[in-house]
Amino acid sequence: MKKNMGAVDKTVRIIIAAIVAGLYYAGTISGTLGIVLLVLAGVFVLTSLVSFCPLYTLFGISTCPNKQ
Numbered sequence: 001m002k003k004n005m006g007a008v009d010k011t012v013r014i015i016i017a018a019i020v021a022g023l024y025y026a027g028t029i030s031g032t033l034g035i036v037l038l039v040l041a042g043v044f045v046l047t048s049l050v051s052f053c054p055l056y057t058l059f060g061i062s063t064c065p066n067k068q
Contacts, residue, residue: 003051006063010048017041017048 005013020041023029029037047053056062 004062009063013044017044
């Protein structure tokens with residue numbers, strides 16, 4: 001797996017995941033939607049930790065800066 005996520009992208013994903021988790025545990029979002037968003041937040045954290053997003057590969061996107 002080649003890294004395809006830059007630092008800004010990883011930071012934004014972790015912030016979004018933290019907000020979703022906070023809203024879920026505060027009871028603001030609940031039910032099926034809450035669980036789906038919580039799973040999505042988990043995926044955001046996982047992809048941020050490994051610096052690889054499979055969807056970016058499918059669409060040919062890379063936010064990782066090129067090393068020269």
